[in-house]
Amino acid sequence: xxxxxxxxxxxxxxxxxxxxxxxxxxxxxxxxxxxxxxxxxxxxxxxxxxxxxxxxxxxxxxxxxxxxxxxxxxxxxxxxxxxxxxxxxxxxxxxxxxxxxxxxxxxxxxxxxxxxxxxxxxxxxxxxxxxxxxxxxxxxxxxxxxxxxxxxxxxxxxxxxxxxxxxxxxxxxxxxxxxxxxxxxxxxxxxxxxxxxxxxxxxxxxxxxxxxxxxxxxxxxxxxxxxxxxxxxxxxxxxxxxxxxxxxxxxxxxxxxxxxxxxxxxxxxxxxxxxxxxxxxxxxxxxxxxxxxxxxxxxxxxxxxxxxxxxxxxxxxxxxxxxxxxxxxxxxxxxxxxxxxxxxxxxxxxxxxxxxxxxxxxxxxxxxxxxxxxxxxxxxxxxxxxxxxxxxxxxxxxxxxxxxxxxxxxxxxxxxxxxxxxxxxxxxxxxxxxxxxxxxxxxxxxxxxxxxxxxxxxxxxxxxxxxxxxxxxxxxxxxxxxxxxxxxxxxxxxxxxxxxxxxxxxxxxxxxxxxxxxxxxxxxxxxxxxxxxxxxxxxxxxxx
Amino acid sequence: xxxxxxxxxxxxxxxxxxxxxxxxxxxxxxxxxxxxxxxxxxxxxxxxxxxxxxxxxxxxxxxxxxxxxxxxxxxxxxxxxxxxxxxxxxxxxxxxxxx
Numbered sequence: 035x036x037x038x039x040x041x042x043x044x045x046x047x048x049x050x051x052x053x054x055x056x057x058x059x060x061x062x063x064x065x066x067x068x069x070x071x072x073x074x075x076x077x078x079x080x081x082x083x084x085x086x087x088x089x090x091x092x093x094x095x096x097x098x099x100x101x102x103x104x105x106x107x108x109x110x111x112x113x114x115x116x117x118x119x120x121x122x123x124x125x126x127x128x129x130x131x132x133x134x135x136x137x138x139x140x141x142x143x144x145x146x147x148x149x150x151x152x153x154x155x156x157x158x159x160x161x162x163x164x165x166x167x168x169x170x171x172x173x174x175x176x177x178x179x180x181x182x183x184x185x186x187x188x189x190x191x192x193x194x195x196x197x198x199x200x201x202x203x204x205x206x207x208x209x210x211x212x213x214x215x216x217x218x219x220x221x222x223x224x225x226x227x228x229x230x231x232x233x234x235x236x237x238x239x240x241x242x243x244x245x246x247x248x249x250x251x252x253x254x255x256x257x258x259x260x261x262x263x264x265x266x267x268x269x270x271x272x273x274x275x276x277x278x279x280x281x282x283x284x285x286x287x288x289x290x291x292x293x294x295x296x297x298x299x300x301x302x303x304x305x306x307x308x309x310x311x312x313x314x315x316x317x318x319x320x321x322x323x324x325x326x327x328x329x330x331x332x333x334x335x336x337x338x339x340x341x342x343x344x345x346x347x348x349x350x351x352x353x354x355x356x357x358x359x360x361x362x363x364x365x366x367x368x369x370x371x372x373x374x375x376x377x378x379x380x381x382x383x384x385x386x387x388x389x390x391x392x393x394x395x396x397x398x399x400x401x402x403x404x405x406x407x408x409x410x411x412x413x414x415x416x417x418x419x420x421x422x423x424x425x426x427x428x429x430x431x432x433x434x435x436x437x438x439x440x441x442x443x444x445x446x447x448x449x450x451x452x453x454x455x456x457x458x459x460x461x462x463x464x465x466x467x468x469x470x471x472x473x474x475x476x477x478x479x480x481x482x483x484x485x486x487x488x489x490x491x492x493x494x495x496x497x498x499x500x501x502x503x504x505x506x507x508x509x510x511x512x513x514x515x516x517x518x519x520x521x522x523x524x525x526x527x528x529x530x531x532x533x534x535x536x537x538x539x540x541x542x543x544x545x546x547x548x549x550x551x552x553x554x555x556x557x558x559x560x561x562x563x564x565x566x567x568x569x570x571x572x573x574x575x576x577x578x
Numbered sequence: 579x580x581x582x583x584x585x586x587x588x589x590x591x592x593x594x595x596x597x598x599x600x601x602x603x604x605x606x607x608x609x610x611x612x613x614x615x616x617x618x619x620x621x622x623x624x625x626x627x628x629x630x631x632x633x634x635x636x637x638x639x640x641x642x643x644x645x646x647x648x649x650x651x652x653x654x655x656x657x658x659x660x661x662x663x664x665x666x667x668x669x670x671x672x673x674x675x676x677x
Contacts (some may be wrong), residue, residue, distance in 0.1 A: 060587075067629055084592060113625065131589045133589075448652060448660075449657060459658060508648065554595055
C-alpha cells in the first residue's frame with residue numbers, strides 16, 4: 035500500500051503544528067468559536083451532542099496493521115474505548131476533548147494518517163471498492179488512481195471552498211461495491227475495445243435530501259489524463275454551482291438544472307483548455323504510486339478446497355467470504371454487526387485484534403467497507419478455519435454479510451447534532467427480532483439502511499429496505515422506503531406511505547419481508563421480488 | 579421554564595447553567611426567565627461555556643428538570659444505546675425519561 039514520501043509527511047506534520055497553535059489560541063480566548071469552528075472542521079473535529087467528535091480519514095478504506103493498531107490506541111487513550119466505522123470508510127471517535135485533539139493528530143501523523151478534509155466544502159476522502167486489488171472481477175486495482183486523486187485533491191487551493199462538499203469513489207469492476215453512482219463523481223476504470231485502460235466518469239450522483247443517480251458524462255478518459263479531466267469537472271462545478279442556497283449547492287443540482295449534456299459539453303471545453311496547460315502529473319508519478327499497490331507475495335499452487343464440515347464455519351464462508359483473483363485465497367469480511375449490536379462500532383480491543391489478524395492472515399492489510407465492516411482482503415483458504423476460530427472467540431464472526439442483520443446505520447440522534455431521530459436502536463431491534471425468529475436466515479440478501487435525518491449518512495435511499503428518521507412534532511417518526519439499491523443496478527427507494535414510531539417501523543420491516551417470503555419466486559432476492567410485483571402488495575400489508 | 583445549556587470548551591461535555599456556574603447534571607438547571615441572552619453572552623465571552631443556547635424545559639412533580647426536546651434529553655443523559663456511558667448507568671428508567 036501507499037507510503038508517504040517526505041513531502042506527504044511534511045504536509046501532515048505542518049498541519050498538526052498549525053492546528054496545535056490554533057487550538058492553543060482558542061483555549062486562551064484569542065480565537066472565538068466562530069473563528070475557530072472552520073479551522074477545527076478542516077481537521078475533522080466536530081462538536082456533536084455529547085462532546086467533540088473526530089473523523090479520521092482512511093484513504094480508499096485501506097489500512098495496514100500499524101495504522102489499525104493506532105486507531106485502537108486512540109480509542110483507548112483519548113476516547114471511551116471504542117470507535118465507529120462510517121459509511122465513508124472512515125472512523126469517528128465520539129468523546130474527544132479539544133485539548134487532546136492536537137496530540138491525537140500528532141499520533142495519527144506518526145502512522146501516515148490524518149483527519150484533513152474529512153469535513154468542509156472540499157473534496158473529501160476518496161473511497162473505493164473494499165475488495166480492490168483482491169477481487170476476481172476487477173480489471174485493475176483502483177487504488178492507485180484513488181491515491182493519485184487524493185494527492186491532487188489534498189490542499190488543492192482552487193477546491194478548498196467549493197459550493198458544497200464533494201465526494202469521489204473509484205471502482206474497477208462491473209460490480210459496483212462502492213455505491214459509485216451515488217457520489218458527486220464516480221469513476222469506473224475499465225478497458226475499451228482496444229484493450230486499453232481508461233476511466234468512465236459518472237457525475238452528479240448523491241443521496242441527501244435530493245437523491246440522484248449520476249449520469250455517465252464521459253465513457254473513456256485515458257488514464258494519463260485522469261487528473262486533467264477531474265479538474266475540468268470540478269472547475270465547471272466551482273464556476274456554476276450555487277452558493278446562495280446550501281440545499282441546492284451540490285453538483286447533482288447543477289447537473290439537474292443545467293442538464294447532463296450541457297455540463298458534459300462545458301467540461302469537455304474546459305478539458306481541452308486544460309490539456310494545453312500541462313496540469314497532469316507525469317505518468318511516472320502514477321507508475322510510482324502503482325508500484326506501492328503491487329500484489330503481495332501470494333503463494334502459488336495452493337488448493338481451492340475448503341473443509342466445510344463445520345456447519346457454522348461453512349455458513350460464515352458462504353456469507354462473509356468473497357472470491358479472490360488468486361487461486362487458493364479469499365477475501366474475508368469481519369462483520370461489525372453482531373446480533374443486536376451497534377452497527378460499525380468496534381472496541382479498542384477488537385480493533386487491535388483485527389490489526390493483528392490483518393498482519394497474521396492478510397499481508398498486513400485490512401479495509402474498511404462503506405457498509406461499516408472490516409475486510410481482510412487476502413486470506414489463504416487453508417488458513418481460513420483458523421482465522422474464523424479466532425473471530426468466533428472474539429464475537430466477530432457473525433455470518434450476516436449483505437443479510438438483514440448487516441444493517442447500515444448512521445450514529446443518529448444518539449450522537450449527531452444534525453439528526454432528527456435515533457437510528458441505532460432501530461437497527462438493534464430489527465437485528466434482534468430477525469435473529470430470534472430465524473427469519474433472517476430464510477430471507478437471503480437484503481440490504482437494510484437507516485438514516486437519522488435527511489442527510490442520508492445511513493444511505494437509506496439505497497437500501498432494499500430503507501428507513502428515514504424524521505422529527506414529527508417533537509417525536510421520532512420513521513419513514514419506510516423500498517426498492518433502493520447501490521450496486522450495478524442502482525436505484526432509489528420509494529416511500530411506502532405514512533411513517534411509524536420506533537416499534538412500529540420494526541413491525542413494518544417484518545411485514546414487508548413477510549410479503550417477500552410469500553411472493554418470491556425461485557432465486558429472487560427481496561429487491562427482485564419488489565421490482566417484479568411493485569409497491570402495492572407491500573402497501574396493502576403495511577396499511578391495508 | 580427556560581434553561582441554558584452548552585458544552586465545556588476544553589472537554590466538550592454537556593453542561594447546564596445552575597445559577598452560579600455550569601453543572602454536568604440537568605437536574606441542577608435553573609429557570610433563567612428573561613435573563614437568557616445576558617447570561618449566555620457573558621458566559622461565552624468568559625469561555626466558561628462553548629456554543630450555549632436556551633431551551634424550554636419543564637419541572638416534573640418529582641422536581642426533576644426535563645428538557646422539552648428529545649435531542650436535549652439525550653444530551654442530558656448520554657447515548658440511549660450505551661447505558662454505561664450515560665450519567666445514570668445504573669438507572670433502568672433513564673431511557674424512559676429520554677423517550
